Amino acid sequence: MEKWYLMTVVVLIGLTVRWTVSLNSYSGAGKPPMFGDYEAQRHWQEITFNLPVKQWYFNSSDNNLQYWGLDYPPLTAYHSLLCAYVAKFINPDWIALHTSRGYESQAHKLFMRTTVLIADLLIYIPAVVLYCCCLKEISTKKKIANALCILLYPGLILIDYGHFQYNSVSLGFALWGVLGISCDCDLLGSLAFCLAINYKQMELYHALPFFCFLLGKCFKKGLKGKGFVLLVKLACIVVASFVLCWLPFFTEREQTLQVLRRLFPVDRGLFEDKVANIWCSFNVFLKIKDILPRHIQLIMS
């Protein structure tokens, strides 16, 4: 595009806003004993680095699941492991088993914030830029304005760079999925979306549209010919990506079940704390949690 320099400027503005927000405090700063999401991420680096894979999702003397137990799919665990290797190189105290609980320092904060920025820079931001460039039938000026609006979206910035999380990874993968599918690269698109789900199970919210769209595409191409081929290819890609991510956990049935239990903690109830959805709002008038038994609540939702 001819206005590449304006797009670069937009990305730089987005990065600057992200980093300046990250200078502020994170969730649970200076609040023992539980701290917050920041400590959770640090703890996962500790667990994945020091313990063998088989113990990551299980309760043990070394891994107390009550204290920020791993409850995201394996890709998050691998990401934490990668960060842990870098942390070990800089300062092993950050991830030492047991002794690093509640570790807080300026240098550590800098390290953690940098990991978020790098993940964002590698996955989410390129997806946004590419998405805006690929938009059809609008002027360059509007493409750049779109990119600016998306990159400056406060919700993601505050959660990822303030509170501390890695949503940009899963959202980025999902966006790559959308991009792939829009540009007729269905296989890459579905691979990207599988990676998104395997990073954060919350992406399942987006799964049904992906599934239905791809299935519809197969039908349109004709199930007797090209459509069937596409269906088979997509199925292979999805299965292969899941197998690859879950490989260490497919060795035993108990491992798989435990991971699923951690990922979908239905024991926590219909909702937790305050959340802007129907169940929480209803609960003000009608105490659903007290009236209905657990399994009925699950089926209803």
Place this chain on the structure above:
Amino acid sequence: MAALTIATGTGNWFSALALGVTLLKCLLIPTYHSTDFEVHRNWLAITHSLPISQWYYEATSEWTLDYPPFFAWFEYILSHVAKYFDQEMLNVHNLNYSSSRTLLFQRFSVIFMDVLFVYAVRECCKCIDGKKVGKELTEKPKFILSVLLLWNFGLLIVDHIHFQYNGFLFGLMLLSIARLFQKRHMEGAFLFAVLLHFKHIYLYVAPAYGVYLLRSYCFTANKPDGSIRWKSFSFVRVISLGLVVFLVSALSLGPFLALFHFSFQQNQLPQVFSRLFPFKRGLCHAYWAPNFWALYNALDKVLSVIGLKLKFLDPNNIPKASMTSGLVQQFQHTVLPSVTPLATLICTLIAILPSIFCLWFKPQGPRGFLRCLTLCALSSFMFGWHVHEKAILLAILPMSLLSVGKAGDASIFLILTTTGHYSLFPLLFTAPELPIKILLMLLFTIYSISSLKTLFRKEKPLFNWMETFYLLGLGPLEVCCEFVFPFTSWKVKYPFIPLLLTSVYCAVGITYAWFKLYVSVLIDSAIGKTKKQ
């Protein structure tokens, strides 16, 4: 975001730019601040708690009041707002007090005062008369100038991170320039006189103002060939200008004079002047500003090293103290002759003389004045005594106005601004600020180069290969100084090397820009002469 869309939707792009940069400034509130923060807190305390007679004598803190009286009054007014934020900051003995409320108040005061800067930029945009290349908003000279001024990297870094109040001061200067462009000379003179009594560093550009006002305002008409028509001298105008300057100075220094005469206290004026012009400080600041003396010092060092190696010099004769050890004291040079304040003054005067002559003999209206002003600022930066690297902003901001006019000026501006801004990097040496300074520098540099290239795309390229190479060299220099050097063994033995390298590398670029601008001004006035003939 909604406000931003509304502002752009109605075509009010200027408000969008101003609002955007203000939001960025708010985001910079929790960043590192230098000792200048404590300096200003101390001045709030001094002006609030002590009587006027004590303002320039107070020395509890090492950061004594060393700006002219108007700034002291400004701090006094601020202190009356400050007391609603945190009363404790106004205690003179609360050294290094920086509660979160103090921080919030000080940062917001800088952001708020920038309103004057925004207004001045708006006025300047009305005055410039750039090329009309395309209908696109982003290609209009007004738009580019607004971004170059409002989002200026140097100003953001120095004011909103390092902490100073340059925004509104440059606002006053730009406003006075705008008034001179609009032929409202008395207002321009008044604003500049006020500015001088806020921060006396603007004395660097006072000769340009003086000569321009005398030549183009006091002499109301020129002869057909452009030379001076002595008979058109207007006494009224000279007297009124003099009166304006006198009254402003009286308002500023008067109270201190009155204290001496009427209450028989110590003579305030010498004390005020000794605070304003501290010549006991060394030739160079702790970190060498990238000017001529940085090159001079570097040459001296190189020669002394060579001299030692080749046994021309006796090691016992060389003073132990190193000029780059970061102390603000006077040191002697080893090989080259030592430099005194008088020598620098003479050098500066010689340096500004040609541009002043051009302004007097070949006035080219407000544009000529602006070029002379930039040259005065740059020459004073080049040869001044104890120049701070931040003083480069005095040359960069007026030059921005010139950059959207001519391709030649744009080229010089880009070299000056890129090297000048890079030389500010050592001001922010903390790790969390590293990404900010790199991102903002890239932002400003990429935008300025690309937009000016687009504006002047019909003319010859802005840079030749040598200049491109030099500017690109800033990247590896930054990587070496900031990422490679700290992990080498030299860090302990020669900790000043990154500063030395940065200072010398930038000095080359700034000297080149100064020289090129001078040549361009002299050639233009010579062409003007031949054309008229």
